[in-house]
Amino acid sequence: MAISTELLALFILLGSVSTVFADDSNVVVITDENFGQLREGEWMIEFYAPWCPACRSFEVHWEEFASLCKKKYPNVRVGKVDVTTEMILSGRFLVQRLPTLFHGINNDFRELSIDRSLKNMESYVRDKTWQKTEPMPWYSSPMGHVSGCLGYAMKAGSYLQKIYDYLTKEVGLSMWLVIAGGVVAVVVAGVSLGMGALYIGLKLSPPMPVHIQSPQSENFGSTGENDEPDKKPRVQTDEGQAETKPSPRPSASPRAKKETASPSATGGSARQRKGGKKLKASTD
Secondary structure (H helix, E strand, O other): OHHHHHHHHHHHHHHHHHHHHHHHOOOEEOOOOOHHHHHOOEEEEEEEOOOOHHHHHHHHHHHHHHHHHHHHOOOEEEEEEEOOOOHHHHHHOOOOOOOEEEEEEOOEEEEOOOOOOHHHHHHHHHOOHHHHOOOOOHHHOOOOHHHHHHHHHHHHHHHHHHHHHHHHHHHOOOHHHHHHHHHHHHHHHHHHHHHHHHHHHHHHOOOOOOOOOOOOOOOOOOOOOOOOOOOOOEEEOOOOOEEEOOOOOOOOOHHHHHHOOOHHHHHHHHHHHHHHHHHHHHHO
16 A cells, blocks of 8 residues: 555656646747637747657757747747647748748748757848748748648648548458549539539529510510612712612502693693684684
8 A cells, every 4th residue: 555655646746747748848839729829929930740750859959949949038939830730831931841930920931941950040040031031932931821721721631631541451442442432422522512603692682674665665576677778879970989879669550640630730631622722613
């Protein structure tokens, strides 16, 4: 019973010591949930992996640099990101090698290309050497939408890799069967998303206006088929210009001429015939 009590006391002592050392660290652990704090203030950020030998050897220098900044440069905060668990952040910063250091101030980020010694890192902060380097452009900025999409794509890719390993190693399915199933799933998902977007667009779009022509309007119901254009022959003049020649009117029929004769004209002709008869009688 005494031995178990001593072991319990030893475990409690070790736990308290580890807690003290853990709380004594001046390096802020940055995750996908709290990375929004990088938008404000000045930061020095390290991207590392637990399995990386270079990251393990650099960890001591990074802790020393964090303690130095806390004493001499309190406006500079030091953080670290584990790329094995925070894949969205590593995708946002486009991390390609380990360890990778970034400097951030007021939402502008720059990748450090200096020697990772304590002296050089202190000079980088003290002399503001970062001002000589252009920040990352807007389309590749870690806080931009493009980088955010890349981060989520990397995280989705890691999930797909885990699913592939599970189906091929644990379940024992064939590699080609898993790939074919993945292709079918992608096609079905794409078609479903496209149809859903089309349906939502049709529902949200305003109705098309319909114009109905009233019967009282001009040329209602006219198709234009019986509308004959005014065909007039064109005559070539001496000057070489085309001149429109009026079409001759059709001659009226004799009956129409007789009906359209004026009464005065018919009356005058009758009087002339009567006068002629009287003149002939007098001469006789």
